[in-house]
Amino acid sequence: MSNSIPEDRIPVIVGVGEIVDRPKDIAAGLEPLTLLEAALKRAEADSGAKLLGDIQSLDVVNFLSWRYRDPEKQLAQRLGIAPTHLYYGPVGGESPIRYLHEAAQRIARGECSVAAVCGAEAQSTATKAQRAGVELPWTPFAHDVEEPKRGAAFQKPMAVTLGVFRPITVYPLYESATSAAWGQTPRQALNESGELWSTYARVAADNPNSWLKKQFTGEEITTATPDNRMIAWPYTKLMVANPTVNMGGALILTSLAKARAAGVPEDKLIYPLGGASAEEPRDYLIRDQFVESHAQTAVLKAVMDLVEGDGKKFDAIELYSCFPCVPKMARRTLSLGADVQPTVTGGLTFFGAPLNTYMTHAACAMVRKLRDGGTLGLLYGQGGFVTKHHGLVLSRAAPKAALKQQTSVQAEADRNRGSVPDFTTEASGKGKVEAFTVIYRGNGEVEHGVTMLRTEDGRRTLGRIPASDTTTLAYLQDLDRTPVGSLGDIVTADDGMLEWRVA
Structure with missing residues (x-):
């Protein structure tokens, strides 16, 4: 020394x-x-x-x-x-x-x-x-102390309305964008996640201080089942924090x-x-x-x-x-x-x-x-x-x-940051998928999908995919090819929200 x-x-x-x-x-x-x-x-x-x-x-x-x-x-x-x-x-x-x-x-x-x-x-x-x-029988709960600001406090109203303001629904946007950029199919990306997570599980199984001491295979982690429900595509319960x-x-x-x-x-x-x-x-x-x-x-x-x-x-x-x-x-x-x-x-x-x-x-x-x-x-x-x-x-x-x-x-x-596209809540014409997720309810049914889109003039927006649009939802969740980079139609729904449909 x-x-x-x-x-x-x-x-x-x-x-x-x-x-x-x-x-x-x-x-x-x-x-x-x-x-x-x-x-x-x-x-x-x-x-x-x-x-x-x-x-x-x-x-x-x-x-x-x-x-x-x-x-x-x-x-x-x-x-x-x-x-x-x-x-x-x-x-x-x-x-x-x-x-x-x-x-x-x-x-x-x-x-x-x-x-x-x-x-x-x-x-x-x-x-x-x-x-x-x-x-x-704890120290009395301090109801008058302000709760700390979290997710929703910092996000755009459109993101909050569409439910993409919580970690579980925002991280999948990075998951879809990164895996596409790395040239992976969703299946390959999921396999990598499963193998990585099974390594974490193995270490937790040997840690005397861990909550869940059970080993899982990659496939058990990434496969949706009633016990391991899909929460937000492509994440199951065993792929998220507990x-x-x-x-x-x-x-x-x-x-x-x-x-x-x-x-x-x-x-x-x-x-x-x-x-x-x-x-x-x-x-x-x-x-x-x-x-x-x-x-x-x-x-x-x-x-x-x-x-x-x-x-x-x-x-x-x-x-x-x-x-x-x-x-x-x-x-x-x-x-x-x-x-x-x-x-x-x-x-x-x-x-x-x-x-x-x-x-x-x-x-x-x-x-x-x-x-x-x-x-x-x-x-x-x-x-x-x-x-x-x-x-x-x-x-x-x-x-x-x-x-x-x-x-x-x-x-x-x-210094490494590129230019940031303007965000809009009004758009029509074609929208190119930048990232996406599909949000699930507790009972395993789809609530709706969300695509982050780039408009024809280069702006950024969000598009909902209603649960009834099974064609677009199936397209988004295809394991063998990523929808990132593909074009679809931006339409305005009856409630004024933008929606995206596969062309």
Whole structure:
């Protein structure tokens, strides 16, 4: 290690803790604050040192299963601490990686010597209690606290009307556009997704902290059945995140000087080497295209630069896995083959998706993986609709250079952005398919299809395909040729909504 970096300015992860709560009785389920506290205590125990009382920086990942007034302050009070940096952040699946990175930067700046990042959800218990009419003996629900802004708040009214404003209906647009751009038939794309997801399932089956410990073949994952219903083409239930879990995760960071003074064993120490972040416009309809995320590409290229520009240098990786298109795009940018091991955790379908905090658990799993062997790990988190991206490199070996403070690659992402077509809600004539999905009801019937279209004059719009138009729906869901790039007729329906029909 370079002697130029003082040990009190070298951040190091010293403790990781997780808790999974499967109560026998609904009312016995633990609330998110209790899960957070338990995860932090486990992280402290894992470090082998007494550190909780010294926390000066505490980041709490946003949770959606229960609403509190100032949960970060309530947690600090439970722990009997008064951190100078106390933060409860906005919604976003990338946020745990961002907080971890920022906590490391705080230590590198000398602003604190002990930091913690934690997140928890109790959606499984909250959902069961609501359905059974059970009142939970938790901290009273803070009804007057405003719910955080999500999907619909940032999208165009037409997208909201057509139902393409939730992750499950927006990611298929990327799925259809990317696979067409890669020259795949929908069948080939589905096979790739199935094989990738079965790898996540295998890892989850071996992870003691995962929610669903069952292995699935690629075919079992991608084939629609009554138990594995189609949700939004081409995604079945086993291809999407499962948020109905109860789990908490936490990481404790210190400076190397503090870790050594506290007696943390050397083989526990994992060093953050650096990372990068960038975002796409929140309204996905004002992005230039759907075959690539410039923000994702810029972030992954920046993290590869930390390992001599070679994605194969990572001994372990975690590619965010809310939907298959995300790791499929990421592995191509990293120049990794279809045989890539994309996870150390198990993925948001099988390990479980505690909403914004999956990557907290992924970071815990990565720390354990690197302690067991291997030198370099990549954590890549993502939030929104391929919107917010953050990558972080962890290492078993101490860094040779100080942690960088400026890590946004937004300028790079923006520079690569092409021109954005104007959006219109009124159009006629021919429309070319840019991306599409078909939305299904809970009973397995089609609700309607949605095509993202380019008009003859180059503008962008959305077209509905009613459930009664079985010809166009069959055309969209043909496994042997993609409808992306094909032309059809744009018509205005009786309710004023644009519809698209195969020519």
